[in-house]
Amino acid sequence: MTDSLPAGFTPWYPSSQFMRHLNDLGPFYRRKADNVLALRVTTAHGNMHGMAHGGFLATFADSALGLVISEDAHVSVVTAQMSVEFLNAVNPGDWLE
Template identity: 45%
Template sequence: MSTAIPEGFERLKRGGPYMAGLGDLYLREDEERIVIAIRVAERHTNMRGIAHGGMLASLADTALGIGLTLSCEARHSFVTVSLTTDYLEAARPGDWLEAHVQVDRIGGRVAFAGCRLRVGEKAVLRAAGVFAVMAPLTPAQLAAGY
């Protein structure tokens, strides 16, 4: 099982205590897209040996929130109002799982974004979310990894 981190990704110290329990997250950001990634591990699997659907949904939800925050000049934070997921394929231990985020709109009270979780070119999950726009995180919260 490969443990190498693909070029262009940097360790992301965000996501709060829950996501920290799932493992290290990585970020690649360019002009076109924000990508949040994780290496699927045995601890992420269900009884069938594939990534648990709850883990995939957690990654999608977190990636959408981080993507919105990074896209917002005021660096607001966002709280999930609605998250829709469609499971398309399985992810397995050792897979480099990427969440490709697309921010659709950030308004004064709500924001809309979607993402696809992918392993290489294989789409694993698609998600769409609606988020409440919250006040920016404090420096102390950011330092703590929220």
């Protein structure tokens, strides 16, 4: 595992109280040039099998989409419905964008 960040990423500090709580599990990063949110997955994001918890991954994806859409459209948005199908496990040490 490496602690270095890919080029262009800086710490992202969420404005919502819920996302600030999740950010305490391990910091989020943002590459503003192309509106990408990311994080380095740690054991704090894990489930009982040692991989990233699916609920956390879905929440992170929902928040990333909401941020990008609201900033691009200049309106507030909320998720009305969301369905997630996981393609593979995400493990501690993985860089997730």
